[in-house]
Amino acid sequence: MKKLVLLCLMIVLSGHFYAQETTKTTKAKTETAAQKKKAADKAKADAKKEAKKAKVASDKATEASEKAKKESANAKKEAKKETANTKTAADKKAEKAKKEANSAKSDATKAKDEAVKAKKTVSAKGTKTIKETNEKAPKVADKVTGEYNGKKVYTGPKGGRYYINKNGNKTYIQD
Numbered sequence: 001m002k003k004l005v006l007l008c009l010m011i012v013l014s015g016h017f018y019a020q021e022t023t024k025t026t027k028a029k030t031e032t033a034a035q036k037k038k039a040a041d042k043a044k045a046d047a048k049k050e051a052k053k054a055k056v057a058s059d060k061a062t063e064a065s066e067k068a069k070k071e072s073a074n075a076k077k078e079a080k081k082e083t084a085n086t087k088t089a090a091d092k093k094a095e096k097a098k099k100e101a102n103s104a105k106s107d108a109t110k111a112k113d114e115a116v117k118a119k120k121t122v123s124a125k126g127t128k129t130i131k132e133t134n135e136k137a138p139k140v141a142d143k144v145t146g147e148y149n150g151k152k153v154y155t156g157p158k159g160g161r162y163y164i165n166k167n168g169n170k171t172y173i174q175d
Contacts, residue, residue, distance in 0.1 A: 142154040142155060142156050142157070143155050145161065148163050148173055149163075151163040151164065151165075152164070153173065160172055161173045161175075
C-alpha cells in the first residue's frame with residue numbers, strides 16, 4: 001500500500017513539472033528577444049560609425065605621413081646643397097692656403113739666394129773663400145700613402161714606409 005501511494009504521488013508531481021507555459025512568460029521572452037535584437041542592431045550601427053571614423057582618421061594619418069616624407073626629402077636635398085656649398089668653400093680656403101704656403105716658400109728661397117749672393121760679394125772683396133761643405137740636402141716632405149693600424153703611413157724619399165708611433169718616433173713597416 002505504501003508503494004502505491006508513493007507511485008501516485010510521483011505521477012502527480014511529475015505532471016506538474018511538464019506543464020505548459022503561460023502566456024505571460026511567452027510575452028516576456030518575446031520582449032526580451034526584441035530588446036536583444038534592438039541592442040544588437042544598435043551595436044552594429046555604432047560599430048559601422050566607429051569604422052567610418054577610424055577610416056577617416058587613418059586617411060588623415062597617411063596624408064600627414066606623406067606630407068612629412070615630402071618635407072624630409074626636401075630637407076635632405078637642401079642639406080646636400082648646403083654641404084656641397086660648404087665643400088666648395090672649404091676647397092677654396094684650402095687652395096688659398098696652398099697659394100700662401102707656396103708664396104712663403106718662394107719668398108724664403110729668394111731670401112736665401114740673396115744671402116748667398118751677399119756672402120759671395122763679401123768673400124770676393126775679402127780673403128780666400130772657404131767652400132761650405134756642411135750643406136744639407138733639401139728637406140723633402142714624405143708622402144702619405146695609406147693607413148696601418150689606424151695611423152697614417154708615410155713613404156720616404158728612398159721608398160721606406162713608416163708611421164709615427166705614440167712617442168712621436170718613426171716606426172718602419174716591412175713588406
